Amino acid sequence: MRWSVRLRATVVATVTVALALAVAATVLVGTLWSSLEASAGQDATRRADAAAQTLTISGASGSQTFTMNAGSQSKTLTMHTGPGSGTTTVQGSTETIPADPDVVMEQPEQSWSMGYATAERVVTTSEGQVAVHARTSLEPARVALDALRKLLFVGIPVLLLLVTGMTWLLVGRALAPVSAIRTKFADITASDLHQRVPVPATGDEVARLARTMNVTLDRLERAVERHRRFVADAAHELRSPIATLRTRLELGRREAPGLARESLTDVERIQRLAADLLLLARLDAGEPLRTEEVDLGQVATEEALRTRRGDVKIALDIATDVVVPGSRPHLGRMVANLVDNAVRHAESAVTVRVTAPATVEVADDGPGIPAEYRESVFDRFTRLDEARARDAGGSGLGLAIARDIAHAHGGTLVVAEPAGAGQGARLRADLRHDRE
Numbered sequence: 001m002r003w004s005v006r007l008r009a010t011v012v013a014t015v016t017v018a019l020a021l022a023v024a025a026t027v028l029v030g031t032l033w034s035s036l037e038a039s040a041g042q043d044a045t046r047r048a049d050a051a052a053q054t055l056t057i058s059g060a061s062g063s064q065t066f067t068m069n070a071g072s073q074s075k076t077l078t079m080h081t082g083p084g085s086g087t088t089t090v091q092g093s094t095e096t097i098p099a100d101p102d103v104v105m106e107q108p109e110q111s112w113s114m115g116y117a118t119a120e121r122v123v124t125t126s127e128g129q130v131a132v133h134a135r136t137s138l139e140p141a142r143v144a145l146d147a148l149r150k151l152l153f154v155g156i157p158v159l160l161l162l163v164t165g166m167t168w169l170l171v172g173r174a175l176a177p178v179s180a181i182r183t184k185f186a187d188i189t190a191s192d193l194h195q196r197v198p199v200p201a202t203g204d205e206v207a208r209l210a211r212t213m214n215v216t217l218d219r220l221e222r223a224v225e226r227h228r229r230f231v232a233d234a235a236h237e238l239r240s241p242i243a244t245l246r247t248r249l250e251l252g253r254r255e256a257p258g259l260a261r262e263s264l265t266d267v268e269r270i271q272r273l274a275a276d277l278l279l280l281a282r283l284d285a286g287e288p289l290r291t292e293e294v295d296l297g298q299v300a301t302e303e304a305l306r307t308r309r310g311d312v313k314i315a316l317d318i319a320t321d322v323v324v325p326g327s328r329p330h331l332g333r334m335v336a337n338l339v340d341n342a343v344r345h346a347e348s349a350v351t352v353r354v355t356a357p358a359t360v361e362v363a364d365d366g367p368g369i370p371a372e373y374r375e376s377v378f379d380r381f382t383r384l385d386e387a388r389a390r391d392a393g394g395s396g397l398g399l400a401i402a403r404d405i406a407h408a409h410g411g412t413l414v415v416a417e418p419a420g421a422g423q424g425a426r427l428r429a430d431l432r433h434d435r436e
Contacts, residue, residue, distance in 0.1 A: 006171045013167040018160055025152045032148060035337060036141035041110040048121040048133035115139060154319035177206045185213065189286055193221035227281070238274040276397040279333070280380070283404040289327040295320040296331070296431070297354045303335040304352045311345050314339070317353040324358045324431050326409045333404040334413075337398040338362040338427055345425065358431040361416070364424040372416035378403045399427075406431065 003011070027348040103432075118135040136266050177200035184197045196217060199210040237407050246267045253260040297318040304314050324331075335352075339362055342350040346364035353361040369377055376382055406413040411431035 004174055006168065010164055010167045013162060014164045014178060016247070017163045018156075021159065025156065029145065029152075033141070033145055036144065037112060037117065037138070040136045040141060041119065044119035044134050044136040045110060045119045045121075047136070048119040049130050051134060052121040052123045052132045062343060065309050092260055115142075120140070124162060141146075145316050156331045161295065174206070176203070177210070181206075181210050181213065188217065193217060225334060235266070238270075242271055242274065246271075273397070276401060279401055280397065283401070283408060289330060289408060291325050291327060291380055293323050294328050294331055296358060296360060299328065299332050299362055300335050300352050300354045303332055303352075304339050307339045307343055309343055311348070312343050313349045314343070315349060315351045319355050322354050322358060323357050324409070326431070330405045330408065334402045334429065335360060337402040338429070341398050342366075342425070342427075358411070360429040360431070361363065361426065365425040366424045368423070369415050371424045377415065378413070386409075402427075402429070 069125075070428065111120075115138050116135040116432060117138060118133060121132045121134075121141045123130045123132055160327060177198070179196045180200075184195070187196075188195050197210050199214065200207050211266050249260045249263045249267065253264075297320060301318055307314075338360070339350065339352060342362045342364040345366035347366055349365050351363045353359075353363070355361070378399050380400040382400075403413040406429050411429060413427065413429045416426045416428040418424060
């Protein structure tokens with residue numbers, strides 16, 4: 001299954017935006033969490049610094065009382081110290097005591113665990129080293145991150161749906177002129193080349209394409225018109241001298257009957273060739289057919305009787321009420337060409353068969369058509385080598401004209417498999433309009 005341009009554009013746009021949003025959301029969540037962690041760590045460090053900078057010594061070694069000063073507020077911390085370390089415990093509030101001038105603080109260390117950001121400041125006093133710890137909860141950061149995830153979980157699908165809908169609508173509107181151009185162009189045939197495709201007022205590539213197609217249609221219309229005039233003029237110029245020559249030969253038949261008879265035969269061949277070329281030119285030009293209800297059985301019977309030759313027997317197998325819409329002269333010409341081709345190649349018998357719903361089949365008992373030539377026999381001016389000697393009267397246009405007529409009626413003409421080995425050629429024209 002091939003996807004339309006509209007569907008492909010919508011899918012590509014949606015997938016691209018989805019990937020971009022996924023990357024952006026991942027980076028945003030990671031950056032926010034890192035920022036919140038860093039902020040919590042900085043807050044813990046700030047608290048540890050504030051506590052360490054206000055420590056004073058007011059007790060003996062082993063159990064010391066330190067005071068944290070913060071403006072007019074103060075808290076007394078009892079430090080239970082060992083040989084070089086201590087642990088702080090908040091005891092209560094006392095008066096403000098100046099800081100010990102001998103306090104030396106080392107660089108703080110930060111860590112994150114158990115839902116907290118912890119900062120440790122080691123303080124060296126005159127009595128020894130004391131470790132001051134401060135921590136900040138990461139719960140506000142987790143709450144903010146959860147809120148962001150919920151927003152992204154709802155917002156990203158909504159945004160993707162919006163992108164999909166907008167892309168589908170915009171691409172559909174952009175391609176609407178293309179559909180109109182295609183529909184109109186499909187309706188234009190050789191018989192109505194005066195029609196033109198609509199040019200949208202957008203001024204974009206589609207409008208330029210429409211203008212280019214209309215220019216091409218202008219050129220094509222002029223070329224077809226010149227071709228039609230040439231065919232009409234050529235047919236007129238050929239008919240006039242041939243008709244004059246035939247009249248003179250018929251008048252001179254008494255004086256030289258043998259020469260006149262041979263000359264008349266050649267003139268008849270030239271007339272048939274000119275008529276065939278004129279018919280092919282009209283079929284190539286796609287001139288509309290004058291259609292009516294045609295009885296295929298009646299047409300086949302009349303053409304078979306008209307083409308009958310004394311040394312070849314023509315058998316008829318005609319079904320009744322096989323009626324198709326088409327041109328009576330063209331269908332008659334198709335059947336006549338098939339029967340004439342079969343008669344010229346038959347040994348003794350030709351069978352013309354018409355069957356429902358709309359099939360004409362002509363078979364002969366001649367040498368048949370080899371499998372490798374079953375398509376090339378429909379080419380113009382093509383005759384099989386073994387048939388040239390016995391088919392001196394053929395021009396190689398009969399089957400080509402018959403196939404073009406079948407195609408003009410929405411049908412097909414093919415070389416079918418013979419009924420049995422060595423049973424000659426069998427050509428079948430199928431004019432059913434409802435075939436697959």
